Amino acid sequence: MEDAVEKKMSPFKHMLNTGLILGVVSILFTVVTYLTGDIYKQNNWENWVSLLVSFVLVYYFTVKYRKEECENYLSYGQAFKFGWISMMISAAISLVFIMILQNVIEPDFMSKMMDVQREAMAEKGMSDAQIEAAIAFGKKFQSPAIVIIVGLVWSMIISLVISLITAIFAKRNRPVFE
Template sequence: MENVAANPTKVATKWTLFYVLVSIVLTYTFEFLNIAPESPLKYISYIPFIAFLFLAQKEFKDQLGGYITFGQAFTTGFRYSLFSGLLLAIFVYLYLAVLSPGMLAHSLEQQQQVMADKGMSQDQIDKALEIGKKWGPLFGMIATALGSLIFGCIISLIGAAIFKKERSVYDVQDSNPDATV
């Protein structure tokens, strides 16, 4: 039987795919239930992000034989965050531009009211809405990618501190996994 080396990219990719699928389901569930994008329920989507990031770090630790350095744990979480942000950014762009442009229109209506409450002139509001209609999906895509990466880096640091378990000088790595004690 061939020993396969632990690979943080492979682990991160696996958990990224799980997270993106869960996020897509949550997005459409919120839309189906008419839950407003500004509702506090939107924070539910952070739970699977954090859980899958920790699961990626734990799986990589397990693949390394139960020992992991802070850097290895952080790298796994960083890769998960990067991949999640990129895939989710693509979904957000498609969602706002093609799949559900009504959500962008609803968001722009909300912003129109906020701008009016701040005392902006109708000309300023119209210009802002025009920019939002034209560039909204792209802004959403960029914000998703950067937000996921930044938030993920913070959570990766926390997870790395939790999962870190380095070998001591007395821990001997078994070079023959088939050997019995």
């Protein structure tokens, strides 16, 4: 006779699934901006859309986890942890894709990006000497190790902020007196 009690998935499996979904969404967003050529532009609206999508998805999956696995109760700390770990899994997936994009799919990605930066600096009226100094400084940060480190630090900060904010809205404490 089978037990009627449903076996619940571990919290980490939920975080892993959420991180995988967020990572795939991030990769799709990157692919679209790459295929349209917008990846080389500094379009702030695309960054804001990506940030908004991250907020919405982290909130959605945290609430879904709360409802399905936590009897509709989740503390602020649990909600924060769920969002942050999910986003860090997503960040790792996205960074792997970025490395593949920059080193395999588009090996001259960084030089194209520097060309875009050079044009932007020239439009701002910087002298050739200033532009070359800025480009030389920027080249110091193009190694894969530096890109990964900066990407991880930036992802940790963004994930922290998104998780802190979404946890405010996704939490639901158990009533003190039941």
